[in-house]
Amino acid sequence: MTPQDPPKRSGPSKGITCDEAMARMFEFIDNELMPNELLATQYHLMDCDDCTNEHQVRQALKDLVRKACAVSAPHHLRERVVASLEAEYLRYAAPAASQ
Numbered sequence: 020m021t022p023q024d025p026p027k028r029s030g031p032s033k034g035i036t037c038d039e040a041m042a043r044m045f046e047f048i049d050n051e052l053m054p055n056e057l058l059a060t061q062y063h064l065m066d067c068d069d070c071t072n073e074h075q076v077r078q079a080l081k082d083l084v085r086k087a088c089a090v091s092a093p094h095h096l097r098e099r100v101v102a103s104l105e106a107e108y109l110r111y112a113a114p115a116a117s118q
């Protein structure tokens with residue numbers, strides 16, 4: 020018997036780099052990637068904790084924005100929600116921000 024598991028832990032050289040995964044993240048979440056790019060990104064996320072975390076943060080951000088928009092909030096409120104989410108995200112992504 021030969022095991023036929025896909026080589027999940029073969030390292031980043033087989034697929035795409037973290038930079039490429041990050042660059043595709045929003046398209047990945049929006050399901051706008053070509054099938055081969057989608058697959059490569061999925062494989063990368065299976066191997067990479069950093070990109071998985073980033074994916075979860077952006078997915079959560081997108082869900083929040085979608086919910087905020089779905090309740091047809093007033094335009095100024097929607098802008099405030101998006102702005103505060105972006106500020107929150109930037110604080111998360113860039114902890115060295117000036118205080």
Ligand SMILES: [Zn+2]
Nearest residue numbers: 037040067070
């Ligand atoms: Zn990565």
